[in-house]
Structure formats: structure tokens, C-alpha cells
Amino acid sequence: MTRHLSTRRRVLLGAVACIAAVATGCIPKPEWYDVPATLPAAPGDIVRTYPVLFDGTDTYRGTAIMYRSTSATNQPNVVTGTLYEPKEPWTGPGSRPVIGFGVGTQGQGDRCAPSQTLPVGSNYEKGTILELLAQGWAVAVTDYEKLGTAGDHTYVVRLAEAHAVLDMVRAAQRVPESSVEPDSPVALWGYSQGGQAAAAAAEVEAAYAPELDVRGVVAGGVPSDLTVMAEHLNGPGNAWFTILAFAALGLNSAYPELDLESYLTPEALTLLDSVRTGPGYCLFDGLPILANRRIEELTTTNPLATPQWLARLAEQRVGTIAPAVPAFLYHGAVDQLVPYELGTGLRDAWCGLGADVTFTAYPVDHFGGLVAGTTDGVAFLTDRFAGVPSTPGC
Numbered sequence: 547m548t549r550h551l552s553t554r555r556r557v558l559l560g561a562v563a564c565i566a567a568v569a570t571g572c573i574p575k576p577e578w579y580d581v582p583a584t585l586p587a588a589p590g591d592i593v594r595t596y597p598v599l600f601d602g603t604d605t606y607r608g609t610a611i612m613y614r615s616t617s618a619t620n621q622p623n624v625v626t627g628t629l630y631e632p633k634e635p636w637t638g639p640g641s642r643p644v645i646g647f648g649v650g651t652q653g654q655g656d657r658c659a660p661s662q663t664l665p666v667g668s669n670y671e672k673g674t675i676l677e678l679l680a681q682g683w684a685v686a687v688t689d690y691e692k693l694g695t696a697g698d699h700t701y702v703v704r705l706a707e708a709h710a711v712l713d714m715v716r717a718a719q720r721v722p723e724s725s726v727e728p729d730s731p732v733a734l735w736g737y738s739q740g741g742q743a744a745a746a747a748a749e750v751e752a753a754y755a756p757e758l759d760v761r762g763v764v765a766g767g768v769p770s771d772l773t774v775m776a777e778h779l780n781g782p783g784n785a786w787f788t789i790l791a792f793a794a795l796g797l798n799s800a801y802p803e804l805d806l807e808s809y810l811t812p813e814a815l816t817l818l819d820s821v822r823t824g825p826g827y828c829l830f831d832g833l834p835i836l837a838n839r840r841i842e843e844l845t846t847t848n849p850l851a852t853p854q855w856l857a858r859l860a861e862q863r864v865g866t867i868a869p870a871v872p873a874f875l876y877h878g879a880v881d882q883l884v885p886y887e888l889g890t891g892l893r894d895a896w897c898g899l900g901a902d903v904t905f906t907a908y909p910v911d912h913f914g915g916l917v918a919g920t921t922d923g924v925a926f927l928t929d930r931f932a933g934v935p936s937t938p939g940c
Contacts, residue, residue: 572599574598574610574626574662578596579694579695579696581695581696582624585614585623586614588614589615589755590613590614590615590713590715590719590720591717592717592720592721593612595612596610598661600664600665601664601667601672605633606633606679607631609629609724611628611721613716615710616713616754617706617709618703618706619801625689625710626693627661627688627710627714628665629684629687629714629717629724629726630664630675630679630687631684632682632683632725636682638931641726641727641731642682642725642730643682643683643731644686644726644731644733645683645685645734645735645927646734646744647678647740647744648688648690648711648736648747649671649736649740650671650737650916652693652699653699653827653831654821654826655825655826655827656695657828658828659689659694660687661687675687678924684726686714687714688707691707691800700800702739702769702793702796702797702862703797704862704863707743707746707747708746711734712754712755712758715732728757731759733761734762734763737766737767737919738767738769738916740765742769742770742864745765745864745869745892748763748765749866752870761931762926763873764874764919765876766875766876766919767876767884767912768875768884768888769884770895771863771891774885774888776850778885780840786833786882787840788833790841792832797855800858806818809847809849810845811843817835867899868896871902872903873902873903873904874919874923874926874927875889875896875903875906876922876923877890878907878910878911878914880909882911883911883912889907890905903940904926
């Protein structure tokens with residue numbers, strides 16, 4: 547009870563501190579997220595920055611960044627994110643390492659963006675980020691496409707996420723006076739949606755961002771096959787049906803030809819309008835809205851029975867390209883949200899392609915998995931940054 551009250555008090559104090567610190571920088575103002583008419587030329591180029599806090603304090607140097615990236619359909623776009631750096635000088639060999647960090651599900655609403663929640667301490671991944679910062683590493687946290695900026699967030703769209711993660715690292719290297727250098731060693735990290743993003747980034751980094759010195763990837767609870775996820779969330783896992791609704795909205799945003807609205811009932815259209823015209827729904831306030839619902843209740847025709855939707859779902863599969871760097875995968879053995887078979891399936895797919903994979907199962911559910919792999923993941927990356935050869939588990 548004392549710990550719970552202490553945590554709530556710390557978050558409240560962080561929020562109060564941010565209110566008091568608006569003039570000097572806490573969270574970006576709404577207009578900061580406005581997309582410019584003309585975009586920079588190259589992925590990773592910076593549009594603008596904004597000084598921010600972390601968990602209501604200035605213990606770490608925080609910089610919100612709007613940067614150029616690339617959509618899933620290979621179109622130039624802009625994405626926002628936040629770079630956090632220890633203020634102490636890096637004392638290890640070479641340049642300070644930087645982690646390209648993909649967050650788990652945040653929701654469908656601009657207020658859910660990590661660049662809005664991390665400064666006030668209300669983001670559930672702040673503990674993991676703190677552990678990475680404690681190693682002396684910088685952490686570059688993407689908001690992902692259209693989370694913060696206008697439009698529906700392209701949730702669980704593989705290439706949009708991969709590009710956003712990698713271009714966030716590029717942007718971190720280009721922040722004036724940043725301790726992240728062009729030759730800084732890079733690692734990728736994420737859990738759940740972030741695990742998909744980190745794993746996807748590991749698959750494409752050699753082709754999309756070959757100049758980055760990527761040393762390894764840590765990815766946990768990866769929803770590696772959205773077709774399986776859709777069947778699960780519309781079946782035995784439909785307590786989490788809101789996640790499937792978020793995904794439908796994300797796919798429709800990335801691929802407008804899917805025309806989600808044409809499949810929806812009047813009830814579903816009203817819900818969709820509330821997402822787009824109101825503050826949206828973040829993860830924890832959104833989960834109850836559609837808990838225990840099914841596709842058949844909210845559509846006139848099931849879009850997942852159409853070739854167009856099935857093809858786009860299939861395109862999001864992770865496990866078709868061998869990462870060029872060592873990978874640490876982990877999964878909760880009793881994961882109720884992302885079936886365990888998706889973790890072992892990704893391991894087997896990458897191993898079959900000749901990748902360097904270490905896999906660990908923990909006796910936890912999906913939410914326990916958020917922290918279960920942190921210690922082992924940090925140890926894995928510490929060795930990669932030190933140049934210690936990996937021991938593949940395939």
C-alpha cells in the first residue's frame with residue numbers, strides 16, 4: 547500500500563512539476579505536432595525539437611524530436627519521439643550506445659503518445675527505460691507514425707514501425723549537442739507492439755539504415771503473425787478485443803483502400819467517430835470499451851473474410867527476413883494476449899533462416915513479460931556492446 551501511494555504521489559508531483567515548468571519545457575504543446583508543408587529530404591532529418599522532462603524531473607536530458615521517416619507504402623512522412631540521455635559523460639569504450647526503443651500499445655489518441663506521457667511519468671514503460679538509462683545508454687523512443695501527429699495511428703503496421711524506430715535513432719544522432727554520435731553503437735528494444743517494431747527493424751536495418759552500427763535486438767512478447775492474433779482476439783482472447791479494433795484502425799490508416807468504414811455497423815461508426823473527434827482512447831481506458839465483443843457484432847461484413855484485408859494482414863508477419871545481428875527473444879509462457887506460439891514461431895522462423903537467436907520463456911503472463919526479460923536483455927546488450935561473441939540458441 548505504501549509503495550502504491552508513493553508511486554501515485556510521484557506521478558502527481560511529476561505532473562505538477564510539468565505544469566510549473568511549461569515555460570522551460572515539459573511536454574510539447576499541441577501546435578508543436580503540426581506537420582510542416584515541406585518535409586526534410588532524408589529519413590532521420592530533424593524538423594524541430596523541444597526540451598522535455600522525464601518523470602517530472604530533469605535528471606536526464608530529454609529532447610522531443612519531430613523527424614522525417616518513411617511510411618509502410620514508402621512515402622515520406624514525419625514522426626515524433628523523444629531522446630533521453632544521461633547527463634553524466636559516457637565512460638565506456640567508444641561512443642555512448644543508443645537504444646532504438648519501440649513502446650508497447652499506447653492507444654489511438656494523440657494524448658497517448660510517449661512524448662506526452664513519459665515527461666509526466668504516466669507511461670507504463672518508464673521503468674524499462676530507466677533501467678537502460680542506468681547503464682549509461684541513451685534511449686531514443688519513437689511515438690510511431692500518427693501518434694501525436696494528425697491521423698489515425700498506424701498501429702501494428704510492420705514497416706511503418708520499423709522505419710520509425712530506425713529513423714528515431716538517426717534523428718538522435720543529429721540533435722545538436724547530443725551525446726549520441728554518428729558512430730554510436732545501436733541496439734533495438736521493444737515489448738508487445740514494441741517487440742514487433744524492434745523485430746521488424748532488425749529485419750530491415752541492413753537495407754534501410756545500413757550506416758547504423760546495430761549490434762543486437764531485444765524483442766519480447768512479439769505479435770509476429772497478425773492473422774493468428776486476429777483469430778485469437780476475436781475468439782478466446784476477446785477480453786482484449788479493443789486491441790483488434792486498434793489494429794483495424796491502424797491498418798486502414800496505412801492502407802486507405804481497405805475502406806474500414808464500409809464494413810462497420812452504425813454502432814461501430816459512432817465509436818470510430820468518438821476516437822477521431824474526441825481525445826481518443828489510450829490503452830487502459832480503451833480496453834473496457836470493447837471488451838468481449840466480436841467482429842460479427844460490429845460489422846455488416848467481416849473484413850477479415852476479404853482478400854484485401856487478408857493480404858495486408860499477411861504483410862505484417864515478422865519472421866521472413868533473417869536479422870543481420872544477434873537477437874534475444876523472450877515470451878511469457880502463459881501469455882493471454884499474444885499467444886506463446888507466436889514467440890516460438892518467430893524463433894523457429896529466424897533460426898530456419900540462419901539468424902543468431904537466443905530465446906527465453908518466463909513463467910509469466912503478458913503483463914509480467916513486460917519486466918521479466920529486462921535483466922537478461924540488458925545483460926545480452928551489454929555483451930553485444932562490449933564485443934563479446936553471442937552464443938546462438940538455434
